[in-house]
Every structure is written in C-alpha cells, then in structure tokens.
Amino acid sequence: MQTIEDLIEPVIDATNEGIISWDDDDVGTFSTNLPDYKISVWSWVDEHDGSSGISVQLRSAGLNGELIDSTGASEFSTRYERLASLLAVARRSARNVDEIIGLIKKELAVLKKQKSD
Amino acid sequence: MTSDQIITALFEGRIPNIVTWVGTVFGLVGLLVTYRQAVAAKSAAERAAKIVMEFESKMALSRLSVASSQFDSLKNIIGLGHYQVAIALVSPLRRSLIQATAALTKQDDVESGGAVATKNLRAVERQLDLAARGDDKFQSSIVVKALSGIDELITDIETKLLYRRGGRHADN
Numbered sequence: 460m461q462t463i464e465d466l467i468e469p470v471i472d473a474t475n476e477g478i479i480s481w482d483d484d485d486v487g488t489f490s491t492n493l494p495d496y497k498i499s500v501w502s503w504v505d506e507h508d509g510s511s512g513i514s515v516q517l518r519s520a521g522l523n524g525e526l527i528d529s530t531g532a533s534e535f536s537t538r539y540e541r542l543a544s545l546l547a548v549a550r551r552s553a554r555n556v557d558e559i560i561g562l563i564k565k566e567l568a569v570l571k572k573q574k575s576d
Numbered sequence: 577m578t579s580d581q582i583i584t585a586l587f588e589g590r591i592p593n594i595v596t597w598v599g600t601v602f603g604l605v606g607l608l609v610t611y612r613q614a615v616a617a618k619s620a621a622e623r624a625a626k627i628v629m630e631f632e633s634k635m636a637l638s639r640l641s642v643a644s645s646q647f648d649s650l651k652n653i654i655g656l657g658h659y660q661v662a663i664a665l666v667s668p669l670r671r672s673l674i675q676a677t678a679a680l681t682k683q684d685d686v687e688s689g690g691a692v693a694t695k696n697l698r699a700v701e702r703q704l705d706l707a708a709r710g711d712d713k714f715q716s717s718i719v720v721k722a723l724s725g726i727d728e729l730i731t732d733i734e735t736k737l738l739y740r741r742g743g744r745h746a747d748n
Contacts, residue, residue: 508715535696535725537732540688 463517463528467545474548481552489549495520500546510534513542636679637737643672644730659708670697676733692729696722
C-alpha cells in the first residue's frame with residue numbers, strides 16, 4: 460500500500476524543477492496547492508523534552524480539506540532526513556531563494572564594478 | 577607463379593590488394609577475439625562483484641545480529657536502572673551498527689544509517705550520564721525516542737540486506 464512517504468521524492472523533484480511552488484503561512488507551515496490536493500510540511504519542537512521533528516500532511520483541496528494521510532518523524536528517526544529535505548526545498552521555494560540569490564549576485568557584480576571604477 | 581609474374585602482379589597492384597584483404601580479415605578476426613575476451617572479462621568481473629556483495633551482505637547480517645542482541649541488552653539494563661553499565665554497552669553497539677551499515681550503499685537508501693546510529697547513541701549516552709549522576713536534566717523521553725530510532729534503523733538495515741539477498745520478511 461502506498462503512503463504519503465512515497466510522494467516525498469516526486470514532490471521534491473517537482474519543486475526543484477519549478478513544476479510546483481510552495482507558500483509560507485507565516486507560522487512555519489509550508490504548503491503547496493495542487494488542483495485537487497494540498498500538501499503541507501512543518502517542523503515542531505516537543506515542549507516536554509526539547510527534541511524536534513517534522514510532519515507532512517496530505518489533504519483534499521479547500522479551506523477545510525479532509526485529511527487523507529500524514530506522517531511525522533522525530534529527529535531520532537531514520538526517516539527524519541527525507542522529511543528534512545522536503546522541508547528545505549519547500550522553504551526555499553516559499554521564500555524565493557533562487558530569485559533572491561540571483562538578485563544578490565547582480566548587486567555584488569554592481570558593487571564590484573563600482574569599486575573597480 | 578614465376579618471378580616475372582610476381583613483379584608484374586606487384587606493379588599492377590593485385591598483390592597489395594590481396595595483402596589489404598588478408599590484413600582486413602585478420603583485423604576482423606582480431607576484433608572478434610578482443611570482443612569475446614572483453615565480454616568474458618566483463619562477466620567474470622560481474623560475477624566477482626556479485627560474490628563480494630553477497631559476502632559483504634552475509635557479514636553485515638552477522639554484525640547486525642550482534643548489534644540486535646547488544647541493543648536488547650542495552651534496553652534491559654536501562655530498564656533495570658543500571659545506567660553506568662548501560663553507558664559501557666553503548667560504544668560496542670555503535671561499532672556494530674556502523675559496521676552493519678557500512679555494507680549498504682546509496683542505492684539501499686540507508687546511507688545515513690551510520691550517522692543516525694552515532695547521533696542517537698550520543699543522545700542516549702548523554703541522558704544515561706545525567707541519569708547516573710541523578711541530574712534533574714535527565715529526560716527519559718529522549719532515551720525512548722533515540723532507542724526507538726535505533727530500533728527503526730536495525731529493522732531498515734535488516735530489510736535492505738534481506739531484500740538484497742532476494743529474501744523477504746514472513747509478514748510481507
């Protein structure tokens with residue numbers, strides 16, 4: 460039986476290829492909206508012992524979309540690195556890291572030119 | 577063929593043609609032999625690589641069974657509250673787990689197994705040290721989570737090694 464974990468690699472690839480993009484809801488949850496579904500990923504800290512983890516949810520589209528599948532892993536789990544990779548690409552997409560890096564490179568080039576002139 | 581006929585044939589270009597054809601035939605035969613040797617060498621190399629992989633898998637399974645029994649002992653000792661003894665068991669377990677994961681490759685998708693073992697056992701060690709000293713900072717839930725991650729890792733490695741050898745779990 461397939462689970463949401465089978466979606467992680469294809470979703471990471473689709474994000475890296477620019478096929479899908481992610482939004483930041485300002486409370487640390489990153490979401491991508493597909494035509495019929497919504498995938499969300501976020502990190503959390505266990506207040507009891509201070510350990511951290513990452514969760515991923517798949518819901519049907521809409522404001523109160525039905526929960527279809529979810530997974531989570533604490534920092535001690537063997538699955539943590541995979542979920543951390545998804546969180547990292549989602550964060551980069553939501554915060555336009557590609558665009559910002561491009562702009563900074565241009566600014567640096569301008570500054571370099573100004574100094575040499 | 578008389579010497580005159582040979583000289584005539586040489587100048588008329590018949591012998592060079594024959595030599596060229598003979599050379600071409602030998603060349604083709606040589607290529608065929610080289611190709612067959614290359615195929616034989618490739619299959620011998622593949623057989624050797626397969627034997628090495630099977631040997632490594634068997635060694636890894638053996639190390640994993642050692643790690644598994646060390647892990648059970650560690651859990652029992654922690655359960656009994658003998659934290660100093662438990663600390664002494666962590667290093668051999670870490671070594672066995674790293675050796676067991678070393679046989680796995682990136683294709684097996686457990687490439688970070690050694691890192692998980694190291695990280696989790698470091699957390700267990702730190703917490704056991706706190707527990708042994710009766711420090712209030714001791715968090716039993718961290719020990720439970722870290723041990724649960726090790727349990728997960730042992731199952732992952734076992735599954736990958738069995739899968740590689742063509743086996744499967746009875747419940748699959």
